[in-house]
Amino acid sequence: MGPGGIASSGADVISTFESELKKVKVDALIEEGCSLHKVGCFGLCSKDVLVDLEINGNKTTYQYVKPNMVQRIVQEHIINNKPILEWTTDEDYQNFYKKQVKVVLSDCGKVDYDSIDSYISISGYRATEKVLKTMSPEEVIEDIKKSGLRGRGGAGFPTGIKWEACRKVESQQKYIICNADEGDPGAFMDRAVIEGNPHAVIEGMIIGAYAIGADKGYVYIRAEYPLAVERLTLAINQARKKGFLGKNISDTGFSFDIKIKLGAGAFVCGEETALIVSIEGQRGMPRAKPPFPVYKGLWGKPTIINNVETLANIPYIIRNGAQWYSSYGTEKSKGTKVFALTGKIKNTGLIEVPMGITLREIIYDIGGGIEGGKAFKAVQTGGPSGGCIPVDMLDLNVDYESLAKAGSIVGSGGMIVLDEDDCMVNVAKYFLQFTQSESCGKCVPCRIGTKRLLEILDRITKGLGKVDDIEILEKLSSDVKATSLCGLGQTAPNPVISTLKYFRDEYETHIKDKKCPAKVCKDLLTYFIMEATCTGCVACMRACPAGAITGEKKKPHVINQEICIKCGACFDVCKFKAVEKE
Amino acid sequence: MINLTIDGKKITVLDSTSVLDAARQNDISIPTLCHHPKLTPFGGCRLCIVEVKGIPRPVTSCTTPVSEGMEVTTTSPYLEDLRKTVLELILSDHPNDCMVCEKAGDCTLQELAYFYGINPPIPPLEKGGRGGIFAGERRVYTKRDGNPFIERAMEKCILCGRCVKVCDEVMGVGAIDFTYRGFKSKICPPYERDLDCVFCGQCVAVCPTGALTGKMWTLKGRQKEIKEVDTICPYCGVGCSITLHVRRNEVIRVSSKDDTINEGWLCVKGRFGYNFINHRDRLTRPLIRIAPKNTKEAQKIRSSEDKTISNSQPLNFSTSHVFREASWDEALDYIAEKLKTIKEKHGPDAIAGLSSARCTNEENYIFQKFMRASIGTNNIDHCARF
Structure with a gap:
């Protein structure tokens, strides 16, 4: 159950189940007892809340569960063993999971996120024990290299090679950092992993620390993920109590502990050098590489920074073998x-x-x-x-x-x-707006270059684009890419470049014909009422906030284009599809 | 030692030298704005980009250390084009008011814009003015910093970070830092308050544009008409080398050169405390007291002269009633005679001498010698102690 599940009243569903089960005294009715597990996200957000019911090995999944449905499920299914077929999952659910292969998420939705015992019961921390007791750091690195695992944070650098480089640097102190500063709009993988299976991340960090020779780890996590922070903190405390973190782990002489560092909401802090200075207590601004963090990272010491998903893969690779992992994927991209x-x-x-x-x-x-x-x-x-x-x-x-x-x-x-309803110029503008406002301001091309790109896109969507704007966009995009300091600036023009490459005609229509083909860009739209279909119901007149619609009852209405603010209220409210936009 | 090739020239430099330093040591010039030789490399202006064989994208030479066998190209049509774009971008967010800027003629940005032949967007002083290839919105800051020394015209700031670094790395003060994000990024003191620091003005000295200047320099003259006079700061015993910027026989600015004993760094007194030189209250001739020593009588004179007199202007009123001008000969004879009389009447220990750290070592030496040998007393002191 992640924030999506909670927003769909998942917490209420759980508490209703708890009270219902108590009310019907389910323990007395069923021989082996009944237990309720709060588990991480199943993945299919659009069908929330999902409830798995398992009776004698037969699993039934209910979708769109609401608290008021709980009583009937308990009565009919749990007590009388008659599944309520109209509430169970449909074909979409089966298809959703059919082509998926779950490694990192294999235990999300199976283990109780707040219980280390639950994780241990599905062979959790077995990989840690195996590594610490039977493997040398070099063997661990060799295993990871063989698995072909590459950084899941975006750049795709081979994890094993990164670890090996850090292992080879001689230093009294090394660090491992888990990068959980997931800031991309529309991305929530890392959050779901931490919320659903926090111990896998911790295990990955312990193994990574052992491999490179670090005794301190940091999890840099955004403060906007309060639920993930809460569950991770709990998991770290549990791991410490069980002796998987702290001094002399499992009597192997290896010591390692993890600290949580909250990010203050800067997208650029997901960039590794900016993340490091942020942990050090300074403003998160990237610096030039080399030196790479592997040689000079946190507090100037050799440091490995891995993404949440990368680290969560590690225990599964160790447990099931590199060969198993590399059997998935392509030749160069494994897993x-x-x-x-x-x-x-x-x-x-x-x-x-x-x-x-x-x-x-x-x-x-x-x-x-x-x-x-x-x-x-x-x-x-x-x-x-x-x-x-x-x-x-x-x-x-x-x-x-x-x-x-x-x-x-x-x-x-x-x-x-x-x-088809999305305007590609507008999409490019949206992403550029994001990168521009999240630029740290250190280097010129990212600070001013993205601003200029954004201004050009803005004027194109407003119908003020000039013929040579496309050329300027192309030139500036490639120059910003070439000259920016860090990954943020180097990749910020990508949305513009790719939309220009594949949807150039949309840009041209905006500029030359002053029209938005997807009918998104407000300034290029005109709303009008079709005389033939308008019934004169006055609904649009009432809805119009600008008072731009005039007309008599049961006679076609007219929109005064000079007053119209193009809010689209009339379009939304018309039941007869008489309002059109162009 | 590391061997590398820059622009086809084989050179040998010390380990961990940056590519930029290696080039400059060998008279190969690379344009920079944010780099300062005494500060850690920043890599923000992106002008010092070079191409290194084997690396797919240009790298900044200031942050890239040399490595054995490296092949560097510092100039190519591609690199110059990128540099031009960067400069055009900077100037698209700059007031471009060089005709009224204090820094004109002494401004790195202006110089680079000139050499790269960049036409700034016009018109220059408006927000959102159009013209030029990258013209667009410009930052406008109307609020001015209320501090007494440093003029902070942040719309001229190119965020090279030199001021932030000098304040942190050289002074250890950290009065300013980067704030905000994206296009709105700005360098300012905490919570955008007025600057409240030690006012050493090191930030002013390293600023490559007209963003930071001295408030007292305003409209006093630009670099072109200035005669530079190297001297020693008279304020304390450290003896920093300073350069007076003199225009029409008036000191209008003080700076310090990089190759001096103080490496070009100064304090607030050395940099901004030069007003006394041309101040009307400065003593330029010896004065001998003529007024009665009785305070009551003196007050009577004072009140009859001017009712508005305050303690802060002791010499402005009735100087002619208290002192009279004298020649050096007359003044020195007067002092010698008085000292002699006291010594004869009360003995040498009735006399004490107090010297100043503003004097040179030699002057202080002579002074204590005079007190000990000529007067015959050990009653000699100095604000920094003998």
Whole structure:
């Protein structure tokens, strides 16, 4: 249960179950006893709240559960063993999980997020014991290298090689940092992992620390994730009590402890050098590399920074073997990747798929296609640093190399699906607005360059675009990419570049014809009432906040274009589809 | 030692030298705005980008250390084009009011804009003025800092970070830092209060544009007409080297050169405390007291002269009633005679001498010698102690 589940009254569902089960004295009725587990996110956000009921090994899943449905479920299903078929999950649910391969998320939705015993019962911390007791750090690194695991934070640097480099640096003190500063709009993979299975992350950190020789770890997590912080804090305390953290772990002589550091809401602090200075207590501004953090990181000491998902993969790789992990994925991109599937798609939620799966499989098989039967237009991957991939590239394999070739990135794993109602210029503008306001201001191209790009996009969407604007956009985008200091600036123009590449005609229509093909850009729209279909019901007149609509009852109304503020209220309120926009 | 090639020239430099320093040591020039040789590299202005063989994208030479066998290209049509873009971007968010800027003629940004032939967006002084390829919104800060010494025209600031670094790394004060994000980024004291620091003015000295200047410099003259006079700061025994900027026989600014004993750094007194030189109250000739020593009588004179007199202007009133001007010969004879009389009448220990740290070592030495040998007393002291 994550914030999505809680927002869909998941907490109430749980408390109703608790009181109902107590009321019917379920313990007395059922021989083996009955237990209620609060588990992490299942992934299928659009069907929240999901409840798994398992009786004698038979699992039934209910969807859209509300507190007022609980009583009937308890009475009919638990007591009388008659599943309520109209409330159980449908085909979408089966399809959603069919093509997924769960590694990182395999225990999300199975373990109680607030119980270390629950995690241990599904062989949790077995990997830690195996590593600390039977493996040398070099063997651990070799295993990770063999698995082919690459950084899941976006850049895709091979984790094993990073660890090996840090292992080889001689230093009295080393650090391992877990980067949980997930800031991409539309991305919530790391949050779900921490909320659903915090111990896997802790285990990953212990193993990583052992491999490189660190005795201190930090989790840099955004303060905007209060639930994740709460569950992680609890998990760390539990791990300390059980002796998996602290001095002399499991009598192996290895000591390691973790501190949580809250980020103050700066997107750029997800960049590793900015993250380091932020932990040191300074303003989060990236610095040039080299020296890389592996050699000179936190407090000038060798430091490894890994993303949440990367670290959460580690215990599973150790437990099941490198070979098992590398059997998933493509030649260069191994394993699975978690994506946050959002936008105009039927089944929104968190998915984990093997690398190399096609976009079509993700969007149509797992995601169930576009909502409302509209036409798919593009999918935006990699958040504000990524790009938009058009419909004719739907059979593109999702892996680091293929996406980069198409002008986008895997990134941290945001996947926003856009349909025919989305204006690509507006999409580019949205992401640029985000990167511009999150730029730290240190380097010129990112601070001023993105601002100028944004201004040009803004005037295009307002119908003030000039013919040479596309050329300026292209030149400035490539220059900002080439000259910016850190990843934020270097990738900030990607949304512009990729939309210019695949949707150039939309830009041209905006500039030359002063029209928005998707009918999104307000300044380029005109609302008018179709005389033939208008029944004169006065609904639009009442709704219009500007008083721009005039007309008599039962006679067609007219919009005064000079007064109209293009808010769209009339369009939304008209039951006869008499209001049109162009 | 490390061997590398820069622009085809084979050079050898010490380990951990930056590519920028290696180039400059070998007379290969690379443009910079944010770099300062005495501060840690920043890598913010992106002008010092160079191409290194084997690295796919340009790197900043100020932050990249040299490595064995490195092949560096500092100039190419591609690099110069990128540099031009960066400069155009900076100037698209700059008032470009060079004709009224204190810094004109002494401004790195102006110089680079000139060499790269950049046409700034016009018109210059308005918010949101259009023109030029990257014209757009400009930062406008109407509130001015109320401190007495440093003029902070933040709309001219290019956020090179030199002032922040000098304040932190050299002074250890940390009075200013970066605030806000994105285009609104700004350097200012905490909570955007008025600057309240030691006012050493080091930030003013390192600022490459007209964003930081001395308030007392305003409209006193620009660098072109100035005669520079190197001297020693008269304020204390440290003896910092200073350079007086003199225009029409008036000191209008004080600076210090990098190759001096104080490495170009000064304190508030050395940098901003030069007003006394041309002050009307400064003593330029010896004065001998003529007024009665009786305070009551003196007060009577005072009240009859001017009712508005305050303690802060002791010499402005009726100087002619208290002192009279004298020649150096007359004054020195007068002092010698008085000292002699006291010594004869009360003995040498009735006399004491107090010297000043504003004097040179030599002057202080002579003074104590005079007190001990000529007067014959050990009653000699100095604000910094002998």
